[in-house]
Amino acid sequence: MVLAHLSYMNEHIEPPLSRTPLWSLEELCTKLHTTPATVHTWRKRGTAPKAYRIGRHLMFEEADVRAWLADRAAVAARERGDAGSQTGW
DSSP, X not given: OOOGGGGGGGSOOOOSOOSXXXXXXXXXXXXXXXXXXXXXXXXXXXXXXXXXXXXXXXXXXXXXXXXXXXHHHHHHHXXXXXXXXXXXX
């Protein structure tokens, strides 16, 4: 006998966050070798990666951060005049 409230457990249900992992502010800072104050400054200037507020916490989706980094690399390359470079370093 299967209890009605447990019957859905056998089904494969797509998780609600089926996108790339979310990083906390601390994880983002660790990965970018920066401080929370710097990220908050970027947010005030409107130049930070897209963030989600979940409760009191800022969360950053990995794909958004990677897209933001790629965009920053492209801007840096244009400013240097070497649009052929894809690394930005």
